Amino acid sequence: MIRRPPRSTLFPYTTLFRSSLAKIGVNIKDRLFIKKLIHFLYETQRVPKNEREKIIQKINKSKQFQSNVGEKIIFILDKADDTLKAKLIGKLFSFVLEEKLGYEMYIRCVNAINKSFEPDLKYFLKMQLSEFEDSIEKDGLINSGILKVISAEGATTFGSSVFELKYTISEIGKCLRKYLGDTDWNYMQSLLQEDNKNKW
Numbered sequence: 001m002i003r004r005p006p007r008s009t010l011f012p013y014t015t016l017f018r019s020s021l022a023k024i025g026v027n028i029k030d031r032l033f034i035k036k037l038i039h040f041l042y043e044t045q046r047v048p049k050n051e052r053e054k055i056i057q058k059i060n061k062s063k064q065f066q067s068n069v070g071e072k073i074i075f076i077l078d079k080a081d082d083t084l085k086a087k088l089i090g091k092l093f094s095f096v097l098e099e100k101l102g103y104e105m106y107i108r109c110v111n112a113i114n115k116s117f118e119p120d121l122k123y124f125l126k127m128q129l130s131e132f133e134d135s136i137e138k139d140g141l142i143n144s145g146i147l148k149v150i151s152a153e154g155a156t157t158f159g160s161s162v163f164e165l166k167y168t169i170s171e172i173g174k175c176l177r178k179y180l181g182d183t184d185w186n187y188m189q190s191l192l193q194e195d196n197k198n199k200w
Helices: 014-044 049-061 069-079 083-097 103-115 118-126 138-144 171-180 185-197
Strands: 147-157 160-169
Touching: 014 069, 014 083, 049 069, 049 083, 069 083, 069 103, 083 103, 083 118, 083 171, 103 138, 103 171, 118 138, 118 171, 138 147, 138 160, 160 171
Parallel strands: none
Antiparallel strands: 147 160
């Protein structure tokens, strides 16, 4: 039987490495969050500051929502898994600030954005409705609330049931297409690539 040496001699610098790695991890997470926040704010800058403040105060005074706008944005951006989603969330928020989109629907839309696989979301926003039925991965968009199942037609063959599902775009999906459907993806991608060149 081979005996292992005590842990302290096997890994004498474990505590040092763990504390250093923890600091690096926090720094990376903070930097990624700041990057998402910058992209979010960039998309909202077209709305004048006084109008932004007026709408945010109006939402904060509403008894309908438990957390204020700033806290909610931080929670939302923290869940965003890339900067492209942060830009979309910011662009959508600019429509809230312009009072074209209600805050409650905004929250529903950004939750759907955060739950979506980015290439599926991008394709959904770019595609023509005539392309909709056959050419998109629907499961992820159903799970995110962008699509909904309207019927299931089934047939029984050799003792097993086969169902064909019919889909439609949900109210959230329609809202996303209305406000984000005209997104210039090439421009947005070029901004993100430029940002990646100037990495920390």
